[in-house]
Amino acid sequence: MGLTTRMLTPDTWDDFAALVESNNGVWGGCWCMGFHPGGSTGTRQGNHDAKQQLVQQGAVHQVLVYDEERCVGWCQFGTPPELPNIKSRRAYDAEAQDPPDWRIGCIFTNSKDRGNGIAAAAVHGALEEIKRAGGGVVEAYPEQTADRPPQRGAYLHTGPEELYARHGFVRDRRIAKWRWVMRATL
Numbered sequence: 001m002g003l004t005t006r007m008l009t010p011d012t013w014d015d016f017a018a019l020v021e022s023n024n025g026v027w028g029g030c031w032c033m034g035f036h037p038g039g040s041t042g043t044r045q046g047n048h049d050a051k052q053q054l055v056q057q058g059a060v061h062q063v064l065v066y067d068e069e070r071c072v073g074w075c076q077f078g079t080p081p082e083l084p085n086i087k088s089r090r091a092y093d094a095e096a097q098d099p100p101d102w103r104i105g106c107i108f109t110n111s112k113d114r115g116n117g118i119a120a121a122a123v124h125g126a127l128e129e130i131k132r133a134g135g136g137v138v139e140a141y142p143e144q145t146a147d148r149p150p151q152r153g154a155y156l157h158t159g160p161e162e163l164y165a166r167h168g169f170v171r172d173r174r175i176a177k178w179r180w181v182m183r184a185t186l
């Protein structure tokens with residue numbers, strides 16, 4: 001695949017929307033709203049509209065991955081105020097420490113294109129953007145895949161640990177049976 005990355009902006013909104021629509025709204029219509037302030041609106045159309053409004057306001061950091069002109073995946077990142085709603089939030093908050101400068105929220109690859117390095121390209125693109133924006137401490141909340149039965153990608157909601165380990169992220173603490181806080185300094 002000839003993979004390239006672009007940021008999600010009003011100019012690339014239609015490409016993002018086509019990908020989300022072809023994946024049934026992603027998780028029943030989340031539209032990648034779950035980690036933003038306010039979280040899901042509770043309806044597909046509400047999430048679509050809320051996400052589009054955030055994009056129009058420039059309040060979203062999200063790398064899109066393209067195979068030629070087709071958008072095939074993304075990696076969402078942002079500051080903690082931009083992405084306050086991580087998965088396993090209660091366990092995370094119970095042992096809260098200094099907040100990171102950046103966190104990676106949602107990662108997603110078109111269901112028919114998995115296993116082709118798209119998520120890897122998305123994380124690489126996000127980390128490059130974070131460096132360009134000044135870097136700092138970055139957190140991700142991926143899932144352990146070693147020492148457990150093989151998992152379908154569909155169940156690796158926050159991505160596999162290997163995706164981050166290869167960029168120097170190290171385990172900080174466990175926040176769910178298979179989910180870790182991983183940190184790196186860029």
Ligand SMILES: CC(C)(COP(=O)(O)OP(=O)(O)OC[C@H]1O[C@@H](n2cnc3c(N)ncnc32)[C@H](O)[C@@H]1OP(=O)(O)O)[C@@H](O)C(=O)NCCC(=O)NCCS
Binds near residue numbers: 110117157159
């Ligand atoms: C997890 C997910 C992002 C992986 O995307 P992908 O484009 O298939 O991943 P890549 O091909 O870039 O793989 C990168 C690395 O991740 C790891 N990986 C990917 N899928 C894996 C799996 N099912 N099990 C174990 N490791 C996996 C591998 O280490 C792989 O590296 P390798 O190719 O050198 O072995 C994808 O399956 C997905 O979108 N799942 C749904 C996630 C979701 O629902 N997100 C929204 C909810 S918040």
